[in-house]
Amino acid sequence: MGNLQDIHRHEITRTREIARHLIEKKEVSMISKILLLPFYAIAILRYRRTITKTGKNLFFTQQLAMDAAESINQGKDRKRALLDIDAGTREILAKEDKGLYTEKVRRKQLQEIEFLTDHYLRLLKANGEGYDQMVKAAYKSKKEYLAFLKKLNGKGQEVIQASVATVRTGSKKERMTWYRKVQDAIQDARRDEVDAIFSISLCPAAQL
Numbered sequence: 001m002g003n004l005q006d007i008h009r010h011e012i013t014r015t016r017e018i019a020r021h022l023i024e025k026k027e028v029s030m031i032s033k034i035l036l037l038p039f040y041a042i043a044i045l046r047y048r049r050t051i052t053k054t055g056k057n058l059f060f061t062q063q064l065a066m067d068a069a070e071s072i073n074q075g076k077d078r079k080r081a082l083l084d085i086d087a088g089t090r091e092i093l094a095k096e097d098k099g100l101y102t103e104k105v106r107r108k109q110l111q112e113i114e115f116l117t118d119h120y121l122r123l124l125k126a127n128g129e130g131y132d133q134m135v136k137a138a139y140k141s142k143k144e145y146l147a148f149l150k151k152l153n154g155k156g157q158e159v160i161q162a163s164v165a166t167v168r169t170g171s172k173k174e175r176m177t178w179y180r181k182v183q184d185a186i187q188d189a190r191r192d193e194v195d196a197i198f199s200i201s202l203c204p205a206a207q208l
Contacts, residue, residue, distance in 0.1 A: 003134075004070050007123055010131035011066070014193065015059045018185045058182070061109050061159075064088070065116035072117070073124045082114055099168030108162045112155040119148065132197045142198040149190050156183065 068081040089106050096102075126137035139145035160179040167175060 003129075004066065004073075004120075004124060006129075006131050006134065007120060008066060011062050012059060014189050015062070018058060018182075018189050021185045021188075022181060061113050062116060065113045066120055068113070068117045069120035069124060072121060078117075082110075082117070085113055086110060102162070102166040102168075104162040104166045105159060108155075108159045112152075112159055115152060115155050119152070135197050142194065145194065145197070149194070153187070153190075156186065 064085050068078075068085055071081050072078050089110065093101055093103060093106050122138045123131075123134045126134045128134040128137040135145060139148060160183060164172060164175045164179060169175070170178075
C-alpha cells in the first residue's frame with residue numbers, strides 16, 4: 001500500500017521548487033554582499049519568507065486533499081470528509097477581508113480538492129515504495145497518467161479563471177500575468193515529473 005508521507009514529501013518538494021521559480025532572486029556580487037551585509041541578510045530573509053508563503057498558498061488545495069484522502073483511507077465516509085473541507089473553507093472565507101479569497105474561487109477549489117482526493121486515494125491503494133512507484137502502480141501507463149494531469153490542469157485553470165475574475169488585488173492584467181506565470185511553472189514541473197517517473201522525454205504532442 002502507498003505511504004502518505006512519501007506523497008506529502010514529493011508534493012511539498014515540488015511546490016517549493018515552483019515557488020522558487022516564481023520568485024525572482026537577484027544576483028549580488030560578493031563585494032556588495034560584504035559591504036551591504038546587514039541589508040543583504042534582510043533581503044535574503046525576505047526572499048525565503050516569500051518562498052515559504054508562496055509555497056503554502058500553492059500547497060493549499062493539495063494539503064486539504066491529502067488530509068481528506070488519509071481520513072477516507074482510514075475509514076471515514078468520503079462525503080463526510082469533503083463536507084468537512086467545505087465547512088473549513090467557508091470559515092476561511094468568512095474571515096477574509098483583503099479580497100484575496102472569494103466564494104467563486106472557493107467553489108472551484110473544492111472541485112479541484114475532490115479530484116485530488118481521489119488521486120491521492122488511488123496512490124494510497126497502489127502497491128509501490130516511494131512516490132514514483134506508487135504512480136506507476138496506480139496509473140498503468142504514461143498515457144493514463146498524462147490523461148489524469150490534463151484533467152487536473154483543467155481544474156486548476158478553472159480556479160485561475162475564478163481568481164482573475166473575482167480576486168480584488170492589483171489590476172486584472174497584473175492578476176492574469178501572475179496566474180499565467182504560476183500555471184506555466186506548474187506545467188513545467190509536471191512535465192519534469194513525468195520524465196522522471198516514466199524515464200521518457202515528452203514529445204511535443206504530449207501536452208498536459
